[in-house]
Amino acid sequence: MSGGLQDRMAAATRDKRVIGAIRLATWRKVEKRETALASLPHADDLRARAAQIRRHTIEHLPRYLGQFAERVAAAGGHVHFAANAAVACQIITKLAAARTLRLAVKSKSMTSEEIHLNAALEAQGVQVVETDLGEFIVQIDRDRPSHIITPIIHKDRKQVAEAMVRELGCEYSEDPQVLSMIARHHLRDIFRRCDLGISGVNFGIAESGTLCLITNEGNGRLTTTRPRVHVALMGIEKVIPRLTDLPVFLKLISRASGGQAMSVYTTLITGPRKPSDRDGPEELHVVIMDNGRSGILNGPAAEVLNCIRCGACLNACPVYRNTGGHAYDSVYPGPIGALITPLLFGPAHAELPRASSLCGACKVACPVNIDIPALLVRLRHLSRGQQPWSKRLLMQLWSRAMSSPTLYRWGQYLLRGIVADDGTGWATRGPGPLGAWTTQRDLLRPAARSFRERWREELRDDA
Amino acid sequence: MNVALFVTCLTDTFFPRAGEAVVRVLRHYGCQVSFPAAQTCCGQPAYNSGFHNEARRLAAHLVDVFTAHPCDCIVTPSASCAAMVQHHGPELLAGDPHRAAAAQAVAGRTFEFGRFLRERLQVDIAAALQWREPVTFHYPCHARDSYSPAELQAWLTPPLCGSTNSGAPLRLPLHVDQCCGFGGLFSVDYPEVSGAMLAEKLDGLAATGARLVVCNEAACALQLAGGAHRRGLPLRFQHLAECLAEALGLMEPEA
């Protein structure tokens, strides 16, 4: 089990092309985030306020969800509750079948990735087209997203150009401007013909039943206004109490994501098209999905539900930067993925929280102040029983030995003895478990005289 | 002031010179220094790996050792071990009726070396330092509770005038607070990832052109120096205490 993740991560570090692309992109985003936050007055207060609103909402989730559902219905929308992925897919495929909807456009939604909605719809004969440029490229390249905000962070221009030429039959160009114009033309035609629009939800506002959607390309607006039917898929944790809470998050989310002061499009939707409206869907359905979230809510890591999916922790994370998103084998990679993946999808992913140096860069980056490293340690503690017996035994023996000053000293002598002296003060091949250490770096030999020996022999009386 | 040293297992075993420098510098500033010999390890490797029962045993031992040893403050050259004693020790021992209060008391008296100099002794670290060559530094991730990257930078930046400094500059590495990739058992469980992070960090340090790297954390130093040695990079790693001890004439410069 653990070997799986360890092998995937090791292999990922060797893919120089992907790692090169990711390093470049993540560092750029980290710098932009830092600059954008530095230019925001009282950024720390704002983050504390955002964290407080999230904490409050999650603590009173049933109340706010109830209010949200009630207000969505009052505004003319239909509300569906889905206990799990299968139910959510079923609700949406049935909806499509009952109205003979054939062509669906989708604006980026992690939740729909989480439940494999595209496959479910396609199995029912509904064609699904991704409209976010990155997602679109992932789709035509039959790839998987590797980042929650920047799905093709792992691709360089050349790979994008090759996929476009192959799938769309266009002329080869590496110019992003040219490539996005080609995609735009292609997608415009799809938008003309589609009859179902599927979107995620960034924030669901309880007091008014309003959906807030944040995009940069305008595809979100087209997806939610052009087709006859709009289905919004939202995790139960996405609700916030009031409209006045929204600016707190709007100020933070795009800055944290990639250093923009504001996303290009912020769409607020309350109910379906009204007689006075010039556009908008005839029907609006909101699917509120649990899929394991209420289990998290009542568990020791409920804080992860505060996440607003900005992706800042991924960009800041040196493990993510050096392995990329695919190695996590989850729709949610990076530090937040290392937490929610095992929480949502079970013990098969229990090793993920261990794949971190606990450096805390994610905590520094998180706009809602989630203490990711502390939660990683908590999950490690909860899954310690799944660690190999040899490691558990070693830990036990080590802690027993280290709590005895005599055994501690013997241990020091032993270490000095087994780390072979080749006369340079360094070992290039460590003994036993230290063998893994010396695959990457040399091992300093223990000093000929430890501090405690120096203390005993001269330092004590040196005053 | 009466100071008890918590030297930490890695400093004791691999970097005794840094421990010795701490003793000399503290004495230089008028402290009475003692070393409770029964001390071992703070339990951080076990704690971070989620083995909290094992970590609790070591936290209990540490609290017992320092409770039996009267002193005003406990000073340690490692910020991550300081954080372990300050935060996780009390957390682990909260349910222990004999030690909960003692763990809090020990936590309250524990300081990382640089923080202690600044806060308790009001030493102007930058003014006391002297660089005979360009220098750069590594910021240890787990130092956040003890000092910020900006603070460390300020400690290491010699004043512009009015001192004996030769004017050798502090060179900022790219991405100052980037992790070295050690992370305790992470470095042996995920050696390739740890190695990739190490390479990224070493590239940044080497690019400064400085050969002396100030690194106030034995764990990071073990990782960074090991990586530099493997790659043949001419980098030397010293604890702030060693730099101070040399500048103050308390220790011979290292060869």
Ligand code: SF4
């Ligand atoms: S954990 Fe924090 S930084 Fe990471 S995606 Fe969520 S809100 Fe953003």
